[in-house]
Amino acid sequence: MARAEGFELFALTVRYGQIHRREVEAAVAVARAIGATQHTAVDVDLASFGGSALIGDGVIPKDRPLEGVGAIPSTYVPARNTVFLSLALAWAEVVGAEAIFIGVNAVDYSGYPDCRPEFLEAFERLASLATRAGVEGRPLSVRAPLLRMSKAEIVRLGAGLGLDYGLTHSCYDPDTDGRPCGRCDSCRLRARGFEEAGIQDPLTGAPRT
Amino acid sequence: MARAEGFELFALTVRYGQIHRREVEAAVAVARAIGATQHTAVDVDLASFGGSALIGDGVIPKDRPLEGVGAIPSTYVPARNTVFLSLALAWAEVVGAEAIFIGVNAVDYSGYPDCRPEFLEAFERLASLATRAGVEGRPLSVRAPLLRMSKAEIVRLGAGLGLDYGLTHSCYDPDTDGRPCGRCDSCRLRARGFEEAGIQDPLTGAPRT
Numbered sequence: 529m530a531r532a533e534g535f536e537l538f539a540l541t542v543r544y545g546q547i548h549r550r551e552v553e554a555a556v557a558v559a560r561a562i563g564a565t566q567h568t569a570v571d572v573d574l575a576s577f578g579g580s581a582l583i584g585d586g587v588i589p590k591d592r593p594l595e596g597v598g599a600i601p602s603t604y605v606p607a608r609n610t611v612f613l614s615l616a617l618a619w620a621e622v623v624g625a626e627a628i629f630i631g632v633n634a635v636d637y638s639g640y641p642d643c644r645p646e647f648l649e650a651f652e653r654l655a656s657l658a659t660r661a662g663v664e665g666r667p668l669s670v671r672a673p674l675l676r677m678s679k680a681e682i683v684r685l686g687a688g689l690g691l692d693y694g695l696t697h698s699c700y701d702p703d704t705d706g707r708p709c710g711r712c713d714s715c716r717l718r719a720r721g722f723e724e725a726g727i728q729d730p731l732t733g734a735p736r737t
Numbered sequence: 738m739a740r741a742e743g744f745e746l747f748a749l750t751v752r753y754g755q756i757h758r759r760e761v762e763a764a765v766a767v768a769r770a771i772g773a774t775q776h777t778a779v780d781v782d783l784a785s786f787g788g789s790a791l792i793g794d795g796v797i798p799k800d801r802p803l804e805g806v807g808a809i810p811s812t813y814v815p816a817r818n819t820v821f822l823s824l825a826l827a828w829a830e831v832v833g834a835e836a837i838f839i840g841v842n843a844v845d846y847s848g849y850p851d852c853r854p855e856f857l858e859a860f861e862r863l864a865s866l867a868t869r870a871g872v873e874g875r876p877l878s879v880r881a882p883l884l885r886m887s888k889a890e891i892v893r894l895g896a897g898l899g900l901d902y903g904l905t906h907s908c909y910d911p912d913t914d915g916r917p918c919g920r921c922d923s924c925r926l927r928a929r930g931f932e933e934a935g936i937q938d939p940l941t942g943a944p945r946t
Binding site for chain 1: 777779780781782783785786787788809813814815816817818819820822823824826827828830831850851853855856859860862863864866867868869871872
């Protein structure tokens, strides 16, 4: 979507200790496919703090109902998107970027507090105060174009923009060959999105319904 | 100051690629001396982004006037305190902390945007929206008790609380044995602070004036 708007792309991936390292390789492939000028993977060891199943502290829920789950799940990584956006802000300032794009979603999601619109607005305000660019009157915008879309809408939009979903990865708990488990929240939200969009997922080969 | 208020202390140091690694050893010594329950040093490679003399990209200014320097200097590290506070927020949420203390100062400082009160207020607001604790009605406070004090006041206060300044480190560009250069902004602000406080700095052995 950023490319379609004419932005030059600097892609950032964070290796924060996630069990699903497979997503880092997927990010490299996607960044290459969409013609990013540069892709950087930065390490920050959130696993040293613990506190989340995604970094090996606790159990990743499987096969649970996707609706009506009120509590924040064990896959919540404390302050993760704050750390991600801070790192993006650091790099954005160095390359002179006008905007940070982040793919968070507040519709078909797992109830994480740092995926909500009010969180993103607060970060954008922080960014304008935190940086040389902001002080000098060139504040960055923080954009989350997927925020209010359903997974089905997102799947259709990506397909329309020519994205090869075979390059992507969503699973929290893939096997050693990187294949999705099909049972975690992230797999099931993805499957439902493809199903509702009427598009076949090349990763799972699940038939169109 | 946090200990004097009765807080249990979890000390966090960030190895972000700073040339002055000596400060990490100093942080370990200080954390031990003040009785921190735990001290964690976390790695995040801001040097991979570049953009600051403190991480080897550019020249650290020496012997420049400390007053009336309007522009943000080459030692500014893009979004550094945002990254620091984000990491502190992540750990704070895991240990169930009530407050984050950060030693920034907006009086005798180098003009960094992310040392200003409005930056800290914006981060505190962000923190309340970013975390499980905030959503559940237990927002963290972000405290910067040194913010509006002069370096001389800070030096006196630390001495009064029994801090051994021989354990500390301020220099941006120490020699290979960790000895301060005496000429960077940080050394000169420190020297002026000790001088105005009428206290001898055990690091430099500079006499009381």
